[in-house]
Amino acid sequence: MAVAQAAPASRRRFRSFELVLGVILTGGMTLAVLFSGFLFPDGGESMDLMARLLPPFENPAHLLGTDPLGRDVLARVIVGGRISLTVGVLSVMGAVVLGTLVGLVAGYYRGIAEIVLMRFADIQLALPFILIAIMFLAILGTGVDKVIFFMIVAQWVQYARLVRGSVLALRDREFILSARAIGVGNGRIIFQHILPNVLGPIVILMTLNVANNILLESSLTFLGLGVDPLIPSWGGMLADGRTYLQSAWWVSVFPGLAIMFTVLGLNLLGDWLRDYLDPTGQATK
Numbered sequence: 001m002a003v004a005q006a007a008p009a010s011r012r013r014f015r016s017f018e019l020v021l022g023v024i025l026t027g028g029m030t031l032a033v034l035f036s037g038f039l040f041p042d043g044g045e046s047m048d049l050m051a052r053l054l055p056p057f058e059n060p061a062h063l064l065g066t067d068p069l070g071r072d073v074l075a076r077v078i079v080g081g082r083i084s085l086t087v088g089v090l091s092v093m094g095a096v097v098l099g100t101l102v103g104l105v106a107g108y109y110r111g112i113a114e115i116v117l118m119r120f121a122d123i124q125l126a127l128p129f130i131l132i133a134i135m136f137l138a139i140l141g142t143g144v145d146k147v148i149f150f151m152i153v154a155q156w157v158q159y160a161r162l163v164r165g166s167v168l169a170l171r172d173r174e175f176i177l178s179a180r181a182i183g184v185g186n187g188r189i190i191f192q193h194i195l196p197n198v199l200g201p202i203v204i205l206m207t208l209n210v211a212n213n214i215l216l217e218s219s220l221t222f223l224g225l226g227v228d229p230l231i232p233s234w235g236g237m238l239a240d241g242r243t244y245l246q247s248a249w250w251v252s253v254f255p256g257l258a259i260m261f262t263v264l265g266l267n268l269l270g271d272w273l274r275d276y277l278d279p280t281g282q283a284t285k
Helices: 002-034 073-109 111-126 129-140 144-170 174-181 186-222 234-244 250-277 279-284
Strands: none
Touching (some): 002 250, 073 234, 144 186
């Protein structure tokens, strides 16, 4: 009995740790990015050629050192977070809206709509992401808007399949049948009765996909297919510093740490939300 009671208690403590650490990491980076314009009015672009490649923690004016052009690494890391977080959040929001609408229509109406939409989704899932990204961005060019648009097009399928599966499990439940019996319209049933019941899994997937999209944006920018190199971004800083890894490791390490801690915080929040919203885990809380 004592062992059985201790296990749920340990799980509660671990979940609380996940929540606290996730909030600290994600919230800290978000606040720093939101106030980056106040903290660094120059946008991290000021150059001091006399202070090129200063090591970190040696000069109070450049706490994390400087890059090959004498720009402050701390300023560029924080300012560069704008791009990564903007791409991560906006691309996920767009994919959620598109994928949720497709999943609701396919799962509720079934028939030809479901066949066409889900087969199109299956075809898209079969395409290799990185090759399509290279082709898409090579043809249309680079830029924040194009990266966001591509991620929306590439990721709506995940939400469509998730929502469709949830709708199929709900459409024949008693409360839906009762709503139909009293004459409630399909639109009202979908958005007032079904959609609120599928929001939990959507929110969890959103949290995890924001972290994933931050990594994708950084990877594409590192390869020269993402954000304009003139705009500070974490992926761009990694690309700029790769030739200085032996002589000036801090140019690449600190933006890499920013990516790691932000993604870790979002993943911890996603894991906590998954456990919190999982109805089968209620007994362990």
